[in-house]
Amino acid sequence: MTAPVRFAVLGDPLRYSRSPDLHRAGAAALGLACESELVRTPVAELTATLARLSAAGYTGCNLTMPLKEPALACVREATPRARRARSVNTITFRAAGAEGDSTDGVGFVELLGALDRDAASCGIVLLGAGGAARSLALAVVDAGGRVLGVVSRREPVADEAWGGALGARWCAWGSEAERAALAAADVVVNCTPLGADDPPAPLEAITRGALVVDLTYGEALTPWVRDARARGLEAVDGLGLLVHQARHSLMRWFGRDVPLAPLAAAVGWPR
Numbered sequence: 001m002t003a004p005v006r007f008a009v010l011g012d013p014l015r016y017s018r019s020p021d022l023h024r025a026g027a028a029a030l031g032l033a034c035e036s037e038l039v040r041t042p043v044a045e046l047t048a049t050l051a052r053l054s055a056a057g058y059t060g061c062n063l064t065m066p067l068k069e070p071a072l073a074c075v076r077e078a079t080p081r082a083r084r085a086r087s088v089n090t091i092t093f094r095a096a097g098a099e100g101d102s103t104d105g106v107g108f109v110e111l112l113g114a115l116d117r118d119a120a121s122c123g124i125v126l127l128g129a130g131g132a133a134r135s136l137a138l139a140v141v142d143a144g145g146r147v148l149g150v151v152s153r154r155e156p157v158a159d160e161a162w163g164g165a166l167g168a169r170w171c172a173w174g175s176e177a178e179r180a181a182l183a184a185a186d187v188v189v190n191c192t193p194l195g196a197d198d199p200p201a202p203l204e205a206i207t208r209g210a211l212v213v214d215l216t217y218g219e220a221l222t223p224w225v226r227d228a229r230a231r232g233l234e235a236v237d238g239l240g241l242l243v244h245q246a247r248h249s250l251m252r253w254f255g256r257d258v259p260l261a262p263l264a265a266a267v268g269w270p271r
Helices: 019-029 043-055 070-074 080-085 104-114 131-142 176-184 223-230 239-254 261-267
Strands: 005-011 034-040 060-063 090-094 097-101 123-127 146-152 170-172 187-190 211-214 234-236
Touching: 005 019, 005 043, 019 034, 019 239, 019 261, 043 070, 043 090, 060 239, 070 097, 080 097, 080 104, 080 131, 090 239, 104 131, 104 239, 123 131, 123 176, 131 146, 146 176, 170 176, 211 223, 223 234, 239 261
Parallel strands: 005 034, 005 060, 123 146, 123 187, 146 170, 187 211, 211 234
Antiparallel strands: 060 090, 090 097
């Protein structure tokens, strides 16, 4: 009997994750048995945890906050898109060492397509300036789209890769420039952990017809998504991106195509 493939999801904290369900569904679609677990991993323990998983025969792992940026220094090799975004959400364990990749950006472009939005023609505003936002921005620009604004409390410095090459215009949180960017956006994406107590952006500033995406997800829709829908906006939470980026992680691990439908069904997407 063939031993099951083994995956893990690392982050700190790990209050809620549907990634193990996606791992199992992807493996099952290929006729394989799979085990997947959540491993709470503080940044200081990341290197040791990756070494332990590799030694135990795990095929790979996904990373969530706050490990995506620190992970770049923990892999032997990183894909060009991971190096450009300075963000790793997918690690593959090889005999020669761990390989890092970022599937957030390509997953986001495909999510837009599934929602009848073309990344090449969308004007996008990103709320937040961390690794996830950089991954999405790079993928959008590579697809021919426009990043109208990157909204954050702190202006990104030059070595954070937010220069003219991205076409991104920084806007201070709560500024008039932010409201102008939101009014012009076709897609507004929350790449921060902000929630009900501190909404990531004023929904009244977003034009009707725009798509609102909250990368956060939980057992229920996030308050920001619920409020956006109540205002008549099309809005989705991070479960959709999770499905699409997980497919690319699984294809990297298995070395072959993985169908999307079983993954979406496993977590109840869309919702």
